[in-house]
Amino acid sequence: MNKKEISKAVINRLPRYYRYLGDLLEKDVVRISSKELSEKMKVTASQIRQDLNNFGGFGQQGYGYNVEYLYSEISKILGLDKKYNIIIIGAGNLGQALANYSDFERRGFFVKGIFDVNPRLIGLSIRGIEVRSTDELEQFIKENSIDIATLTVPKTKAPALASDLARWGIKGIWNFTPTDLQVPKDVTVENVHLAESLMKLSYKLAEKNELDQPENNSEEE
Amino acid sequence: MNKKEISKAVINRLPRYYRYLGDLLEKDVVRISSKELSEKMKVTASQIRQDLNNFGGFGQQGYGYNVEYLYSEISKILGLDKKYNIIIIGAGNLGQALANYSDFERRGFFVKGIFDVNPRLIGLSIRGIEVRSTDELEQFIKENSIDIATLTVPKTKAPALASDLARWGIKGIWNFTPTDLQVPKDVTVENVHLAESLMKLSYKLAEKNELDQPENNSEEE
Numbered sequence: 001m002n003k004k005e006i007s008k009a010v011i012n013r014l015p016r017y018y019r020y021l022g023d024l025l026e027k028d029v030v031r032i033s034s035k036e037l038s039e040k041m042k043v044t045a046s047q048i049r050q051d052l053n054n055f056g057g058f059g060q061q062g063y064g065y066n067v068e069y070l071y072s073e074i075s076k077i078l079g080l081d082k083k084y085n086i087i088i089i090g091a092g093n094l095g096q097a098l099a100n101y102s103d104f105e106r107r108g109f110f111v112k113g114i115f116d117v118n119p120r121l122i123g124l125s126i127r128g129i130e131v132r133s134t135d136e137l138e139q140f141i142k143e144n145s146i147d148i149a150t151l152t153v154p155k156t157k158a159p160a161l162a163s164d165l166a167r168w169g170i171k172g173i174w175n176f177t178p179t180d181l182q183v184p185k186d187v188t189v190e191n192v193h194l195a196e197s198l199m200k201l202s203y204k205l206a207e208k209n210e211l212d213q214p215e216n217n218s219e220e221e
Numbered sequence: 222m223n224k225k226e227i228s229k230a231v232i233n234r235l236p237r238y239y240r241y242l243g244d245l246l247e248k249d250v251v252r253i254s255s256k257e258l259s260e261k262m263k264v265t266a267s268q269i270r271q272d273l274n275n276f277g278g279f280g281q282q283g284y285g286y287n288v289e290y291l292y293s294e295i296s297k298i299l300g301l302d303k304k305y306n307i308i309i310i311g312a313g314n315l316g317q318a319l320a321n322y323s324d325f326e327r328r329g330f331f332v333k334g335i336f337d338v339n340p341r342l343i344g345l346s347i348r349g350i351e352v353r354s355t356d357e358l359e360q361f362i363k364e365n366s367i368d369i370a371t372l373t374v375p376k377t378k379a380p381a382l383a384s385d386l387a388r389w390g391i392k393g394i395w396n397f398t399p400t401d402l403q404v405p406k407d408v409t410v411e412n413v414h415l416a417e418s419l420m421k422l423s424y425k426l427a428e429k430n431e432l433d434q435p436e437n438n439s440e441e442e
Contacts, residue, residue: 011424015417019399042401078420079427093321097314103399103416107423148422172426174419178240178324180263188429190422194413195324196236198395199299201369201411202328203232205393206300208409 006054006077013051014074016041021071033064083108084172085145089161090152091116091124091131094176098150099126112144141168148172155179162189227275227298234272235295237262242292254285304329305393306366310382311373312337312345312352315397319371320347333365362389369393376400383410 020041024032034052038045052065075081086109088095098104099114114126115134124131132140140146149170151158158177165173166187173189175181178196181189241262245253255273259266273291296302307330309316319325320335335347336355345352353361361367370391372379379398386394387408394410396402399417402410 012421014424015414015420016401018420019414019417023400077424077427079423079430080420082423082427084423084426093314093318097318098415100314101415104419107416107419109419109423147426171429172422174422179244180237186429188422188425190418190425192413192415192418193236193240194322195328196240197411197413198325198328198330199236199239199301200233201393201395201409202300202303202305202330203235203298204409204411205305205368206298206303208392208407209300 010051010054014078017051018071018074018078018080021067021074024067025071029067031064031066037065080107083110084147085110085112086148086150086174087111087113087115087137087141087146088150088152089115089134089137090150090176091118091121091126092152095150095152096126098152098176099129109148112146113140115140137164138168141165141170146170148174150174150176152176162187231272231275235299238272239292239295239299239301242288242295245288246292250288252285252287258286301328304331305368306331306333307369307371307395308332308334308336308358308362308367309371309373310336310355310358311371311375311397312339312342312347313373316371316373317347319373319397320350330369333367334361336361358385359389362386362391367391369395371395371397373397383408 020037034045034048038048041048052070086104088099088111091099091114095114095116099111104111111127111129114129114131115137116122116131117134121131122133141149147170149165149172151161151173153161155177158175158179158181162173162175162181162183166183171187173181173183173187175189175191176194178193180191183189241258255266255269259269262269273286307325309320309332312320312335316335316337320332325332332348332350335350335352336358337343337352338355342352343354362370368391370386370393372382372394374382376398379396379400379402383394383396383402383404387404392408394402394404394408396410396412397415399414401412404410
């Protein structure tokens with residue numbers, strides 16, 4: 001698996017391949033041609049062949065792709081064959097929603113702890129996991145070999161927390177706070193900026209709205 | 222405002238400018254040079270000047286940018302000066318978290334209704350908004366001029382629901398279901414695929430882990 005030769009653009013498309021192949025597996029589809037997959041995914045068959053050739057050309061002429069094999073290979077490339085211990089910091093609505101997100105475990109992410117500063121939340125149980133005080137974070141991370149911290153705290157708390165987490169050995173941060181975190185090179189941050197996603201939707205709506213104005217009406221059927 | 226001449230790449234960076242400028246405004250910063258902004262945002266000053274010149278060169282030599290003016294101009298470009306009526310379909314954990322997300326209203330998105338199929342959730346009140354049956358969707362959308370629907374339903378329900386919503390006049394879908402929706406051209410979909418975000422984190426961790434293996438250790442200090 002020559003992972004380092006795979007371009008970033010291909011990597012960014014892999015989760016989507018993984019999702020479509022997972023859907024096919026659920027429907028007991030055993031094999032699929034690049035043409036069929038291309039129709040489902042709305043990308044060209046040639047793009048699919050090119051992308052998937054990166055992983056050793058799993059497709060066979062006249063047979064297509066073996067769905068289960070391809071799914072499992074992509075899963076390995078994405079690191080989903082490994083197990084990660086994860087904690088959630090911030091037991092508010094979003095933190096609780098993520099704690100209840102059952103897909104986590106299916107992909108190898110095991111929620112080991114949930115933390116908050118709010119005494120009214122500490123002691124509550126979410127999916128059988130007790131909410132603990134953030135005072136216990138350092139010890140908990142070290143004793144439970146935690147790999148990933150999910151941050152659903154107020155943005156003002158995020159920068160200092162991220163530094164602490166890095167010092168305590170966290171290797172990955174799934175950051176839901178609307179701020180960019182500065183972390184040492186050996187820590188990976190993946191951001192989910194909900195407000196920015198909403199702004200992109202808003203921009204596209206405003207743009208379409210403008211195109212619909214009477215003075216630009218010429219292309220309308 | 223020559224919106225149509227602005228490249229997609231610039232548009233994708235705008236929400237981040239907007240966020241940084243908002244942070245500066247909160248700290249009562251009146252003006253900022255491209256150099257200072259560049260240090261904060263970790264992009265080059267020349268990139269910032271290029272990007273912001275798209276909006277009529279708001280910066281002035283020796284003065285820098287007027288933070289409030291730039292913030293307000295970007296806000297207009299992003300369509301945030303408009304008001305949108307929004308509904309949330311799926312009152313589970315994630316739907317409830319989003320309903321409680323106070324940033325919505327600050328950006329002009331007003332949650333008018335929350336819907337679910339589950340009789341145990343229907344009638345509950347979330348931030349003062351009653352959860353209604355999805356049977357009422359069509360009428361509610363039409364009577365309340367709803368622009369945007371947020372989808373936090375099981376993925377199997379999403380495709381049919383998206384078609385219905387389009388027919389009932391919804392113009393934007395904020396899609397949290399792990400599936401790609403097929404909608405008419407006049408409907409905009411913005412996806413938040415949490416599982417894919419988690420996979421990207423997983424990929425980066427696996428990649429770093431591989432680089433840390435003894436045989437690749439040569440660059441370590």
